Amino acid sequence: MIDITVKIGGEAGFGIMTTGLLLGKIATRSGYHAFEYSEYPSLIRGGHNVIEVRISDEKVYSQQKQVDILLCLNLETFNKHASEVKEGGIIVYDTEKIPESKLNKPDVNLTYVHVPFVSILQEHKLSTVMLNNIALGALMHLLGADLNILNAAIVENFARKNQEIIDKNILAAKLGYEKTQKEMPQGYKLKLPKLKNIIPRLYISGNEMIGLASIAAGCRFYAAYPMTPTSALLHYLASQAQNCGMVVKHAEDEISVINMALGASFAGVRSMIGTSGGGFALMVESVSLAGITETPIVIVMGQRPGPATGMPTWTEQGDLLFVLHAGHGEFPKILLAPGDVEEAYKLTITAFNLAEIYQTPVFIIGDKYLQESHQSVEKSIIEGYKFKIDRGKLLSQEELSKLTEYKRYLITKDGISPRAIPGMKGSLHQANSYAHGEDGHTSEEADVRIKQVEKRNKKAQTFLMNDFQMPVLYGNRQTPLTLISWGSVKAPILQAMSKFKDKFNYLHFSYLWPLDKIKIKSLLSTFKKTLLVENNSGAQLGQLLTMVTGLEFEKKLLKYSGRPIYPEEILDKISFST
Amino acid sequence: MNNNNSIPPTPASPKPVAPVSEHTAGFSGYFPTWCPGCGNFGIWQALKMTFNKMKFDPDRLSIVFGIGCSGNMNDFLWANSFHALHGRAIPNAIGIKIANHDLPVVVIVGDGDCYGEGGNHFLHAARGNHDITVIVHDNRVYGLTTGQVAPTASQGFKSKSTPQGIIEVPVNPIALAVSQGATFVAQGFSGDMNQLVELIEKGVAHKGFSLVNIFQPCVTFNQINSYNWYRDRIYKLTSENHNPRDLNSAWQKSQEVTEKIPLGVVYDVDRPTYTDSLPQLSGKPLLDSALNIDLAQFINDFV
Ligand SMILES: Cc1ncc(C[n+]2csc(CCOP(=O)(O)OP(=O)(O)O)c2C)c(N)n1
Ligand code: SF4
Ligand SMILES: [Mg+2]
Numbered sequence: 001m002i003d004i005t006v007k008i009g010g011e012a013g014f015g016i017m018t019t020g021l022l023l024g025k026i027a028t029r030s031g032y033h034a035f036e037y038s039e040y041p042s043l044i045r046g047g048h049n050v051i052e053v054r055i056s057d058e059k060v061y062s063q064q065k066q067v068d069i070l071l072c073l074n075l076e077t078f079n080k081h082a083s084e085v086k087e088g089g090i091i092v093y094d095t096e097k098i099p100e101s102k103l104n105k106p107d108v109n110l111t112y113v114h115v116p117f118v119s120i121l122q123e124h125k126l127s128t129v130m131l132n133n134i135a136l137g138a139l140m141h142l143l144g145a146d147l148n149i150l151n152a153a154i155v156e157n158f159a160r161k162n163q164e165i166i167d168k169n170i171l172a173a174k175l176g177y178e179k180t181q182k183e184m185p186q187g188y189k190l191k192l193p194k195l196k197n198i199i200p201r202l203y204i205s206g207n208e209m210i211g212l213a214s215i216a217a218g219c220r221f222y223a224a225y226p227m228t229p230t231s232a233l234l235h236y237l238a239s240q241a242q243n244c245g246m247v248v249k250h251a252e253d254e255i256s257v258i259n260m261a262l263g264a265s266f267a268g269v270r271s272m273i274g275t276s277g278g279g280f281a282l283m284v285e286s287v288s289l290a291g292i293t294e295t296p297i298v299i300v301m302g303q304r305p306g307p308a309t310g311m312p313t314w315t316e317q318g319d320l321l322f323v324l325h326a327g328h329g330e331f332p333k334i335l336l337a338p339g340d341v342e343e344a345y346k347l348t349i350t351a352f353n354l355a356e357i358y359q360t361p362v363f364i365i366g367d368k369y370l371q372e373s374h375q376s377v378e379k380s381i382i383e384g385y386k387f388k389i390d391r392g393k394l395l396s397q398e399e400l401s402k403l404t405e406y407k408r409y410l411i412t413k414d415g416i417s418p419r420a421i422p423g424m425k426g427s428l429h430q431a432n433s434y435a436h437g438e439d440g441h442t443s444e445e446a447d448v449r450i451k452q453v454e455k456r457n458k459k460a461q462t463f464l465m466n467d468f469q470m471p472v473l474y475g476n477r478q479t480p481l482t483l484i485s486w487g488s489v490k491a492p493i494l495q496a497m498s499k500f501k502d503k504f505n506y507l508h509f510s511y512l513w514p515l516d517k518i519k520i521k522s523l524l525s526t527f528k529k530t531l532l533v534e535n536n537s538g539a540q541l542g543q544l545l546t547m548v549t550g551l552e553f554e555k556k557l558l559k560y561s562g563r564p565i566y567p568e569e570i571l572d573k574i575s576f577s578t
Numbered sequence: 579m580n581n582n583n584s585i586p587p588t589p590a591s592p593k594p595v596a597p598v599s600e601h602t603a604g605f606s607g608y609f610p611t612w613c614p615g616c617g618n619f620g621i622w623q624a625l626k627m628t629f630n631k632m633k634f635d636p637d638r639l640s641i642v643f644g645i646g647c648s649g650n651m652n653d654f655l656w657a658n659s660f661h662a663l664h665g666r667a668i669p670n671a672i673g674i675k676i677a678n679h680d681l682p683v684v685v686i687v688g689d690g691d692c693y694g695e696g697g698n699h700f701l702h703a704a705r706g707n708h709d710i711t712v713i714v715h716d717n718r719v720y721g722l723t724t725g726q727v728a729p730t731a732s733q734g735f736k737s738k739s740t741p742q743g744i745i746e747v748p749v750n751p752i753a754l755a756v757s758q759g760a761t762f763v764a765q766g767f768s769g770d771m772n773q774l775v776e777l778i779e780k781g782v783a784h785k786g787f788s789l790v791n792i793f794q795p796c797v798t799f800n801q802i803n804s805y806n807w808y809r810d811r812i813y814k815l816t817s818e819n820h821n822p823r824d825l826n827s828a829w830q831k832s833q834e835v836t837e838k839i840p841l842g843v844v845y846d847v848d849r850p851t852y853t854d855s856l857p858q859l860s861g862k863p864l865l866d867s868a869l870n871i872d873l874a875q876f877i878n879d880f881v
Contacts, residue, residue: 029881200881201881202877202880204880212876212877218870220864223673240876241858242857243875244876245858245868247676247858247859249676251669251702252698255665255666255699256666256668256672256699256702257669259662259699260670260673260676262660262673263642263670263677264676264677264864265673265677266660266670266673266677267673267681268865269676269865270869285663286666289666293660293661379877379881383873383877389869389870422637422638422640422681423637423638423658423678425637426637427637428636428637428658429658430658430661431660431661432661433645433661433662433663434652434661441608441653442650442652442661
């Protein structure tokens with residue numbers, strides 16, 4: 001089995017992220033599976049950026065601790081990460097820029113490759129932004145990959161630039177490739193062999209996948225105010241807006257974001273918004289407005305470590321209970337949390353249907369780890385996913401014309417009232433933030449109040465009956481230990497499981513609210529031993545499950561350093577606790 | 579100024595005084611619960627007269643109401659409406675307009691709602707030249723919450739929340755709108771219904787962001803800015819004394835806020851609206867765009 005991790009580090013502003021992205025893309029195109037993880041501070045220039053790409057001929061779910069090839073564009077990368085490189089690995093660096101005297105070389109057997117990035121640039125009069133292509137060329141040689149694939153990627157990447165820029169970038173890659181060729185000892189083994197069977201795959205981030213899914217689902221209005229880790233969703237949709245006929249609005253603040261989307265949705269357009277914890281905090285009053293006006297909306301809530309501004313570019317799952325409780329008053333909301341890009345695609349499409357079926361806010365809870373990491377996924381899974389756009393009880397003009405009287409908040413058995421769109425003949429109604437009766441007019445009468453509260457609550461029951469999905473159990477049912485988690489933690493858990501198949505199984509929650517109390521309780525009661533794994537300090541899923549089922553979770557693996565959980569940490573914890 | 583023994587306004591929940599069939603009543607809803615003599619009555623009548631005059635169909639008119647005595651008009655004026663949160667009516671209205679730019683979209687808000695709680699939205703809606711009409715009930719107080727200062731209150735105004743008098747100077751709605759890119763700015767008085775109808779009609783017909791700031795005496799919580807107080811100061815803008823297409827002249831008029839106060843169209847210029855600037859919307863409203871789309875081109879970007 002081939003399983004290689006390449007880590008690239010340097011100062012922010014030198015195209016390191018692009019280098020990693022292109023590397024993952026090239027590996028994917030060559031038929032390999034790839035997973036990317038990046039760490040960077042909230043700075044534009046300076047600071048320390050690293051990106052790692054794990055490449056394998058088997059499915060990869062997450063990053064790993066050990067590094068095979070470390071490419072250092074500055075001294076800090078060398079000294080911080082050299083110890084992560086495993087026996088027999090390679091460290092590439094610029095001897096002219098990084099003085100030998102300052103290096104902390106680890107005590108294991110490594111190959112050091114000297115590539116004078118800076119003098120290559122100077123010699124060939126290339127600009128510093130092309131440094132990343134020298135690095136990519138070097139990596140192409142080290143991995144035994146075909147330089148032509150890189151050249152094709154460069155041509156694509158710079159399609160809008162003139163030929164001279166393209167040629168210079170291609171030259172930079174070639175120089176990096178050739179220099180490395182000269183430096184490398186003959187017959188070293190770390191190469192990626194050419195694969196016979198190349199399965200077409202996408203190399204895509206969680207943000208891009210949510211965006212792609214929203215286009216597929218018929219979302220035609222997206223509003224956001226930039227905030228990591230969800231900004232890239234705004235960038236992606238803004239870049240595609242004219243191609244797919246979507247209006248993408250960068251509004252003045254998050255309060256405006258959600259209210260514009262509610263307006264567009266009231267007027268009949270499928271609408272989505274995206275933010276992170278701080279921005280979402282500003283939206284909370286309007287989540288409640290969506291609840292009482294029964295306006296569909298899909299909200300992408302990308303978590304990052306808080307409180308307040310917290311650690312903007314890092315990852316955490318600290319907002320589950322915040323989202324669960326967001327919005328004053330009582331109304332149903334639906335919480336979904338994809339664990340990988342494939343789930344992100346399917347759940348986003350589902351979210352749009354659920355929002356319109358239940359006429360209530362639906363959340364896609366992500367985090368920096370899922371949303372910003374690129375990973376490969378079979379193209380056929382995305383292309384072949386069959387779904388139907390279900391607009392719930394949205395009335396057609398024909399259906400509306402047949403009604404003698406239209407009541408927006410009609411009391412119904414399932415709690416869902418027929419919805420008409422302003423502009424349709426006979427649609428006259430109001431969506432009211434005040435408590436109201438069936439016709440939408442303000443009412444403070446006790447019996448009217450009770451009926452409308454019960455009507456809205458009923459929607460949660462209907463959801464549990466018709467659309468709720470139980471958590472999925474991965475692995476062998478018979479193993480003595482069950483890991484329990486949600487969202488992006490699926491990645492390191494499945495990665496750990498791929499190595500030790502019979503040690504544990506994994507219960508993955510992606511439908512987080514409303515929960516079917518009885519079914520969940522009886523399922524949880526069948527497990528002999530459990531280990532709750534979460535990327536937060538409060539074991540928030542654990543708290544939620546305890547609230548719903550009364551069951552307590554004793555053993556926990558919680559991480560809240562702003563870093564994702566590593567498969568190695570899961571295996572350590574398991575061998576310790578079994 | 580004595581606000582202490584003023585009567586509180588009637589509760590937000592109106593009793594259906596005269597239930598009417600929604601399809602035959604034009605725009606008339608329930609009978610208002612405002613205090614007798616409240617300036618809101620004049621605005622309400624003027625709105626209904628304008629919509630009838632413009633031959634609007636209640637099914638095809640969208641109104642977003644703010645929260646306040648003014649916003650309570652949601653139950654007195656029938657149209658396809660969205661009763662918003664306090665301060666947030668403007669973004670709702672922008673969303674509606676983007677979704678269906680064929681619908682006229684009108685926002686009915688109080689001065690606290692529009693210039694205080696929602697002040698940021700107001701600035702940005704003007705900049706964007708979103709094609710909505712914002713009708714502000716400028717009574718210089720918070721009516722519904724029983725008489726605190728509004729951002730439009732004159733310096734020194736005593737209220738429940740400023741018993742010693744407000745320290746801040748008032749916002750200047752007209753100057754604010756003109757300076758932030760609004761393309762139609764007018765000022766009216768709820769004591770002059772004929773002019774109000776004219777201003778609202780012009781505002782709604784205008785393509786782009788329009789503000790109609792309306793002096794609306796609150797007879798319960800503002801004893802100072804009464805009908806007579808306004809009548810002593812207002813004068814009408816005419817083609818002789820003002821050119822609304824001229825920014826300098828509009829700016830000058832916007833500074834007349836104490837001794838002489840102008841009524842009429844202060845500013846009226848043309849600039850492409852937000853929705854007219856989006857190629858996605860050139861054919862038909864967003865609402866009518868197809869939901870199913872060939873995904874191949876989007877998927878292939880990631881191969
Ligand atoms: C977020 C929020 N804060 C406060 C309130 C309470 N509130 C309701 S109306 C209002 C002020 C109303 O003043 P204005 O907007 O001038 O309207 P008026 O009643 O004068 O027409 C306030 C503070 C609220 N509903 N929501
Ligand atoms: S604005 Fe003043 S007068 Fe009018 S209803 Fe409210 S409290 Fe009464
Ligand atoms: Mg007011």
